[in-house]
Amino acid sequence: MYVCAVANQKGGVGKTTTAHNLGMVLGRKKKVLLIDLDAQSNLTDACGFVQSDLHGSAYEVLGGSKGLEDAVLSLERGIDLLPASRDLAVAELAFASKLGRENLLKKALKDAAYDFAIIDCPPSLGLLTVNALTAADGVLIPVQAEYYALAGLDLIRETMQGVIENLNPRLHTLGILLTFFDGRKSLNRDVAAGLQDRWGNLVFKTAIRDNVALAEAPSNGQNIFDYRRQSYGAQDYAALAREFMLRVRKQ
Amino acid sequence: MYVCAVANQKGGVGKTTTAHNLGMVLGRKKKVLLIDLDAQSNLTDACGFVQSDLHGSAYEVLGGSKGLEDAVLSLERGIDLLPASRDLAVAELAFASKLGRENLLKKALKDAAYDFAIIDCPPSLGLLTVNALTAADGVLIPVQAEYYALAGLDLIRETMQGVIENLNPRLHTLGILLTFFDGRKSLNRDVAAGLQDRWGNLVFKTAIRDNVALAEAPSNGQNIFDYRRQSYGAQDYAALAREFMLRVRKQ
Numbered sequence: 001m002y003v004c005a006v007a008n009q010k011g012g013v014g015k016t017t018t019a020h021n022l023g024m025v026l027g028r029k030k031k032v033l034l035i036d037l038d039a040q041s042n043l044t045d046a047c048g049f050v051q052s053d054l055h056g057s058a059y060e061v062l063g064g065s066k067g068l069e070d071a072v073l074s075l076e077r078g079i080d081l082l083p084a085s086r087d088l089a090v091a092e093l094a095f096a097s098k099l100g101r102e103n104l105l106k107k108a109l110k111d112a113a114y115d116f117a118i119i120d121c122p123p124s125l126g127l128l129t130v131n132a133l134t135a136a137d138g139v140l141i142p143v144q145a146e147y148y149a150l151a152g153l154d155l156i157r158e159t160m161q162g163v164i165e166n167l168n169p170r171l172h173t174l175g176i177l178l179t180f181f182d183g184r185k186s187l188n189r190d191v192a193a194g195l196q197d198r199w200g201n202l203v204f205k206t207a208i209r210d211n212v213a214l215a216e217a218p219s220n221g222q223n224i225f226d227y228r229r230q231s232y233g234a235q236d237y238a239a240l241a242r243e244f245m246l247r248v249r250k251q
Numbered sequence: 252m253y254v255c256a257v258a259n260q261k262g263g264v265g266k267t268t269t270a271h272n273l274g275m276v277l278g279r280k281k282k283v284l285l286i287d288l289d290a291q292s293n294l295t296d297a298c299g300f301v302q303s304d305l306h307g308s309a310y311e312v313l314g315g316s317k318g319l320e321d322a323v324l325s326l327e328r329g330i331d332l333l334p335a336s337r338d339l340a341v342a343e344l345a346f347a348s349k350l351g352r353e354n355l356l357k358k359a360l361k362d363a364a365y366d367f368a369i370i371d372c373p374p375s376l377g378l379l380t381v382n383a384l385t386a387a388d389g390v391l392i393p394v395q396a397e398y399y400a401l402a403g404l405d406l407i408r409e410t411m412q413g414v415i416e417n418l419n420p421r422l423h424t425l426g427i428l429l430t431f432f433d434g435r436k437s438l439n440r441d442v443a444a445g446l447q448d449r450w451g452n453l454v455f456k457t458a459i460r461d462n463v464a465l466a467e468a469p470s471n472g473q474n475i476f477d478y479r480r481q482s483y484g485a486q487d488y489a490a491l492a493r494e495f496m497l498r499v500r501k502q
């Protein structure tokens with residue numbers, strides 16, 4: 001199973017939108033587990049679930065009081081979701097004194113029988129994101145090409161370095177994904193050029209363009225392919241999935 | 252001193268852009284303290300500071316090892332900044348067992364002699380945001396008129412309720428601020444209408460329009476008024492400041 005953490009402490013850069021739509025494309029041919037690690041439960045919502053559908057969440061699974069199989073919800077043909085709950089908001093303190101508190105997710109995934117696990121992280125570098133980085137093979141970092149992007153990337157790479165040295169030596173950056181990209185905006189072009197200079201081949205060739213269909217799809221309870229198959233959003237996430245598969249195979 | 256927390260656990264909704272530009276307008280006639288409570292330090296960056304300029308940060312002030320006056324940096328005519336540092340990323344755990352751990356900011360602001368303190372919160376409902384809500388008179392909640400907005404508002408209001416009952420009975424919502432508003436997008440219009448129905452007068456009449464100048468200003472190290480005084484972004488934040496003052500006087 002290849003475990004991919006979708007992470008960036010900067011808010012609103014498209015982590016959830018990426019985890020959701022990339023997961024749906026991969027799920028066409030592979031067995032995929034989506035994991036919502038954010039107390040906001042945006043991914044859980046986007047997948048069409050409400051709190052009353054849940055019989056367990058990532059909180060109980062990390063805490064060890066429920067097994068993965070008992071908490072996952074089935075979305076469709078080969079795609080499961082480990083949903084979030086509001087309890088995750090207190091996970092940092094609740095699990096602070098647990099032995100191996102950064103290893104809880106990795107332990108929970110030990111016997112999981114999927115081809116891919118895609119983890120949607122909250123916008124923070126706290127215990128939940130560290131659990132994702134400790135369980136992961138690779139990290140996909142969505143980045144909005146605006147002012148705070150470069151400093152934000154340095155910060156998450158610094159955290160990854162700490163995880164590599166202390167918890168998970170095999171962790172690597174699978175790729176940096178430009179999101180909300182609008183080629184007509186000089187700000188986007190300039191920041192993207194800066195990212196390319198600095199990070200070179202780590203940057204995916206695919207950029208996800210600014211496309212309102214991506215923001216509308218969840219209000220329809222749909223992923224982008226069911227909502228508007230011909231949109232730029234659908235094209236871009238399909239292209240990302242192909243590039244993702246190539247990079248995973250190279251690992 | 253009126254203390255205003257700019258808060259919303261949803262990422263990328265314009266908290267930092269609002270704290271920065273609202274603070275600059277208020278600072279023309281009043282003494283303002285800007286507080287960066289986010290380990291990402293976006294507000295500190297936007298104000299033109301780098302880590303080597305710091306002689307203390309919100310981390311030491313909350314921790315009690317430095318006084319407010321020793322850590323603040325002067326921006327200009329009557330505007331000070333209490334900068335953030337990366338240490339804030341571990342504040343939740345570091346301060347977990349401190350007596351009155353939610354009261355640290357309120358204590359630090361006890362003798363502060365400003366007209367306004369504007370607190371930029373990180374995208375989370377953890378200990379730092381709870382400190383802001385405990386120290387605050389009012390909360391300004393920026394909201395992007397997209398799918399996750401309504402559920403996100405319920406979540407922060409729920410947290411505020413807990414703070415009101417247990418820590419700070421005088422806390423109120425000063426207002427809900429629509430950000431990134433684009434009247435041509437039906438998604439924005441529909442969600443804004445839903446917010447208006449649900450929250451009525453709490454929603455500011457002023458909406459901050461989607462305006463690339465707001466995203467470009469920090470890359471120039473400037474606030475929106477110095478960067479592009481005639482832009483929609485500058486007009487909207489000036490209008491917000493007027494409405495903010497009216498609401499504060501009514502309290």
Ligand SMILES: Nc1ncnc2c1ncn2[C@@H]1O[C@H](COP(=O)(O)OP(=O)(O)OP(=O)(O)O)[C@@H](O)[C@H]1O
Pocket residue numbers: 010011012013014015016017018038042121122123179180181208209210211212213214215216218260261262263374397398399
């Ligand atoms: N390429 C895009 N074009 C247009 N809208 C988008 C795009 N990607 C995401 N969105 C919308 O932008 C908003 C933020 O995206 P999203 O919630 O996926 O970011 P996030 O990084 O998960 O945020 P958070 O940090 O709060 O978890 C959402 O309303 C989403 O529907």
Ligand SMILES: Nc1ncnc2c1ncn2[C@@H]1O[C@H](COP(=O)(O)OP(=O)(O)OP(=O)(O)O)[C@@H](O)[C@H]1O
Pocket residue numbers: 009010011012123146147148261262263264265266267268269289293372373374430431432459460461462463464465466467469
């Ligand atoms: N009205 C606007 N129009 C266009 N761009 C904007 C607007 N407001 C903010 N931005 C830009 O959008 C991005 C996100 O805004 P900002 O960083 O202020 O949000 P935030 O809520 O503080 O994010 P975080 O949750 O990460 O703290 C920034 O690059 C900012 O410059």
Ligand SMILES: [Mg+2]
Pocket residue numbers: 015016017038042120121122
């Ligand atoms: Mg998200």
Ligand SMILES: [Mg+2]
Pocket residue numbers: 266267268289293371372373
């Ligand atoms: Mg911010």
